[in-house]
Amino acid sequence: xxxxxxxxxxxxxxxxxxxxxxxxxxxxxxxxxxxxxxxxxxxxxxxxxxxxxxxxxxxxxxxxxxxxxxxxxxxxxxxxxxxxxxxxxxxxxxxxxxxxxxxxxxxxxxxxxxxxxxxxxxxxxxxxxxxxxxxxxxxxxxxxxxxxxxxxxxxxxxxxxxxxxxxxxxxxxxxxxxxxxxxxxxxxxxxxxxxxxxxxxxxxxxxxxxxxxxxxxxxxxxxxxxxxxxxxxxxxxxxxxxxxxxxxxxxxxxxxxx
Amino acid sequence: xxxxxxxxxxxxxxxxxxxxxxxxxxxxxxxxxxxxxxxxxxxxxxxxxxxxxxxxxxxxxxxxxxxxxxxxxxxxxxxxxxxxxxxxxxxxxxxxxxxxxxxxxxxxxxxxxxxxxxxxxxxxxxxxxxxxxxxxxxxxxxxxxxxxxxxxxxxxxxxxxxxxxxxxxxxxxxxxxxxxxxxxxxxxxxxxxxxxxxxxxxxxxxxxxxxxxxxxxxxxxxxxxxxxxxxxxxxxxxxxxxxxxxxxxxxxxxxxxxxxxxxxxxxxxxxxxxxxxxxxxxxxxxxxxxxxxxxxxxxxx
Numbered sequence: 001x002x003x004x005x006x007x008x009x010x011x012x013x014x015x016x017x018x019x020x021x022x023x024x025x026x027x028x029x030x031x032x033x034x035x036x037x038x039x040x041x042x043x044x045x046x047x048x049x050x051x052x053x054x055x056x057x058x059x060x061x062x063x064x065x066x067x068x069x070x071x072x073x074x075x076x077x078x079x080x081x082x083x084x085x086x087x088x089x090x091x092x093x094x095x096x097x098x099x100x101x102x103x104x105x106x107x108x109x110x111x112x113x114x115x116x117x118x119x120x121x122x123x124x125x126x127x128x129x130x131x132x133x134x135x136x137x138x139x140x141x142x143x144x145x146x147x148x149x150x151x152x153x154x155x156x157x158x159x160x161x162x163x164x165x166x167x168x169x170x171x172x173x174x175x176x177x178x179x180x181x182x183x184x185x186x187x188x189x190x191x192x193x194x195x196x197x198x199x200x201x202x203x204x205x206x207x208x209x210x211x212x213x214x215x216x217x218x219x220x221x222x223x224x225x226x227x228x229x230x231x232x233x234x235x236x237x238x239x240x241x242x243x244x245x246x247x248x249x250x251x252x253x254x255x256x257x258x
Numbered sequence: 259x260x261x262x263x264x265x266x267x268x269x270x271x272x273x274x275x276x277x278x279x280x281x282x283x284x285x286x287x288x289x290x291x292x293x294x295x296x297x298x299x300x301x302x303x304x305x306x307x308x309x310x311x312x313x314x315x316x317x318x319x320x321x322x323x324x325x326x327x328x329x330x331x332x333x334x335x336x337x338x339x340x341x342x343x344x345x346x347x348x349x350x351x352x353x354x355x356x357x358x359x360x361x362x363x364x365x366x367x368x369x370x371x372x373x374x375x376x377x378x379x380x381x382x383x384x385x386x387x388x389x390x391x392x393x394x395x396x397x398x399x400x401x402x403x404x405x406x407x408x409x410x411x412x413x414x415x416x417x418x419x420x421x422x423x424x425x426x427x428x429x430x431x432x433x434x435x436x437x438x439x440x441x442x443x444x445x446x447x448x449x450x451x452x453x454x455x456x457x458x459x460x461x462x463x464x465x466x467x468x469x470x471x472x473x474x475x476x477x478x479x480x481x482x483x484x485x486x487x488x489x490x491x492x493x494x495x496x497x498x499x500x501x502x503x504x505x506x507x508x509x510x511x512x513x514x515x516x517x518x519x520x521x522x523x524x525x526x527x528x529x530x531x532x533x534x535x536x537x538x539x540x541x542x543x544x545x546x547x548x549x550x551x552x553x554x555x556x557x558x559x
Contacts, residue, residue, distance in 0.1 A: 081407045103394065103415070110419045117418065118411030124421055124487040146422045 004066060006031045006172060006204050007052070012061035014044075014051050021047035022228040025061070031171070032202040036219035036236065038209055038251070044228035045208040046176055052206065053093060053174045054083055068171075088118050092165030096177040098157035101164070102149050108135060108160055109145040115168045134163040138193060155186035159193060166197065175207040179214055191217055212255050216240055224248045270317040270350040276300055280318040280473070284464060287475035292437030293405070294388050299471040303345075308338060309367055310468025312384035313345070316365045319380060319464070320346065325353045327361035332369035332510065332527035339367075358530050368431075370452040372509050372531040375461035377478065383446040385467035388474065390434045390444040410442045413485055421490055430495065436483045443474060445482075451494045451510045456482040499524045504535035505542040516545060 005028035014021035022044035029035050037045045050056035052063055054075055063075045068090065075083065087093070095101040102111050112131040113121075121127050132142040138159040140152075149157055158178060165173060178194065179187040195218055198205055209215055215222055215236060222239045224232040224247065232245040243249045268274065276298075283297035302310040320326070326346050330338040334356040342365060343354045355361050358373040365382040375381060391401045394412045404410070413434050420428045433450035437443050445456060446465060456463060456476060463476040476482060486492040497511045502523035509531060511524040523545060526532035 080403070084403075084407060084409065106394070106415060106419045107422050109422055110415050113418055114411060114415050117414040118409065122414070122488050124418065125489050127418065128422075 004031075004072075005029060006066045007206075008062075008064050009052060010062040010064075012048070012051060012063065013059045014047050014056065015059045020044075020228045022051070022225070024229055027223055027230070027233060029172070029204050029206060031066075031204055033221065034198060034203075034205040034207060034219040035221045035223060036207050036209060036215035037223045037225060038212060038215050039225035040210060040251075043225040045210075045225055047228075048225070049174055049176055049206065049208045053091065054087075055093075065172075088115050089168045090170050090172065092170045092173040094158075094161055094165060094173065094175040094178045096180040098149070098154070098161045101161045102157065104149050107146045107148055108140065108152070111149060111160060111164050112167050114164065119168065130167060134167050135160075137166075137197070138163040139189075153186075154182050155190060158182065158190055162190075162194070162197070166201065169201065170203070172204045172206070175205060175209075177209055177211075178207065179209075179211070187214075194218060212240065212251060224251065267349045269322075270320045270346065271303075272300065272314065272317045276314075277318040280314055283473045284315065284318065284475060287464070287473050288462070288477050290441075291476055291480050292441030292443040292474060294472040294474045296471055297473050299468045302468065304341070306469040307386060309342060309365070309384035311466030311470075311473070312365050312367070312382050312468075313342060313466075314468060315382045315464050315466035315473060316342075316346065316363060317350070319382075320350050320352060320363065322350070322352065324362045325355050325360055327355050327358065327364045327530075328366075329364065329369060329371065329528075329530075330367045332371075332512075333529045335529060356530050357534070366448075368447050368449075369510065369527060370448055370455045372506075372526070372528045373534075374455070375459055377460040379461040381461050381463050383448070383463065383465045385444070385446040385465045385470070385472070387432075388444055388465065388467040388470050388472040390432075390442050405441060408440070410436075413442055414487070417485065417487065417490075421487070427486065427490060427492070433492075434485050436485055437476065438481050439483075442485070443482075449495070449510055450484065450492075453482070453484045453492075454494065456480075458482075497524060500542060501526045501532060501535075502542040502544060504532045504540045506532065506535055506540070521545075 007029040010026045012025040013023040025048060037048060039045050051058040064072050065075055066072050109128060109131040112134050113127040116127050116130060132145050135142050135145060140156055140159055149160060152160060179190050182190060191214060207218060219236045222233065222236040223230055226247045232239060232248045239248060240252055243252045280297055283295045287295045300314060302313055304310060328339045328343040330336040333339060346352055347354050358371040363380045363382065367384045389401055391404055391412055393416060395401050417427050431449050432444055432447045433453055435443050435445055435453060445453060458479050458481065460478050462478055465474045484492040500507050503525050506526055510527045512527045513522055513524055515522050
């Protein structure tokens with residue numbers, strides 16, 4: 001594995017007026033690694049994710065990202081054009097609600113092809129071939145390529161959203177509760193798929209979830225947040241089996257044993 | 259005793275300060291071909307959607323020596339065209355014409371005349387929705403950034419969707435174009451049949467959107483390329499039939515229903531083009547004489 005982190009966050013803080021969204025956040029993400037951010041509702045997980053993915057402006061701190069050309073700039077130094085290019089090529093963002101991440105008024109094929117067209121692909125046949133390729137990889141029948149996402153089930157929409165993000169071979173994916181709105185069996189299928197894709201494509205992933213089971217299944221490392229601060233971080237297995245912070249102990253203890 | 263009265267209107271209706279403001283916007287638009295310049299659109303004595311943008315542009319560039327032609331869907335004699343022509347005849351006292359070749363300024367809705375425009379002529383388009391990205395991106399803040407950063411993938415998403423649903427690019431009007439390799443522009447709802455006429459046209463082309471408060475322009479001899487895919491190139495529609503009145507071919511046609519039994523005929527959409535040809539002695543097939551309509555016609559004889 002490459003020894004340089006792909007992303008490093010230092011002393012990140014986000015304030016809403018006097019209110020703290022998240023503060024004193026520092027961690028690194030290495031290539032091919034899945035990092036889960038867990039914590040209860042309101043603990044600042046999503047705020048953190050939005051700050052890192054530049055969907056929200058941070059108040060202070062540093063976020064560096066390893067570009068494909070090996071530069072390692074703070075994201076604040078990048079121009080808006082560079083950032084937006086990064087977002088639609090090198091990064092992906094999987095929303096909890098697929099409707100937020102999809103274009104609901106165009107077909108599945110157009111949803112997957114959008115990023116290709118955005119980076120200049122102008123061959124319809126080629127775009128379509130790659131779109132149907134990706135649909136199959138996320139287990140959506142290629143015959144549904146011209147169907148609207150509104151006609152898809154929740155699980156299919158989520159898988160479509162994943163395909164749409166992965167078509168440009170990004171290196172870093174942000175996920176905000178990707179299995180949040182799905183029932184348990186569908187969740188399992190989406191998680192399975194994610195795990196497979198992540199290892200096949202050696203993606204780096206930052207995944208926000210309140211579900212420790214999801215974190216355990218997908219992630220190698222875990223960050224536990226409470227009231228906007230990191231209370232514990234470490235290897236997922238270590239944190240789950242031997243939580244050191246009382247809050248983490250509470251979280252782990254609250255998982256239903258089966 | 260009668261007080262000396264001021265004239266009711268300034269020349270060409272708009273006051274001089276307004277015209278200066280609009281001319282500034284026009285100059286900027288010409289300097290940046292295809293870029294939508296915001297301007298302080300005024301209330302005009304007509305409803306939005308009837309050409310308030312076009313009328314303001316025309317009023318700002320009109321001089322006493324100009325000859326004005328106004329067309330609506332190619333015709334000089336429809337309500338919109340007649341009203342706007344009368345309006346300027348009244349408030350600017352300019353000469354009006356229906357002949358494309360005689361006009362110095364042509365205000366148009368939905369067509370470009372068949373007769374090629376020449377250097378020195380100005381064509382003013384009435385534009386309902388100037389933003390070509392609007393159909394997939396409703397936020398104005400976002401579309402502005404997309405124009406600034408040349409992020410035009412969305413336009414192709416629309417074209418992709420056309421091909422996926424219909425097997426070919428089914429957009430037939432307001433077909434998006436790329437201007438001088440930079441800005442993507444909505445050519446206003448002209449049929450895509452007319453798109454090639456914009457490419458390197460010797461005439462100055464101005465676009466005014468009154469409700470949306472935008473002006474944009476194509477200076478003479480500007481490259482205007484219709485967007486497409488490599489394997490689905492841009493094509494204009496072709497008409498099988500000839501004009502029933504002037505026998506013209508390869509022009510844009512209107513379909514006219516002539517009875518309630520399937521009778522119909524195709525005629526030139528450009529009335530001036532049609533009349534000119536007829537005055538030159540061309541004659542079409544006339545009213546359709548076939549099927550049920552023919553039987554009726556014969557019975558009436």
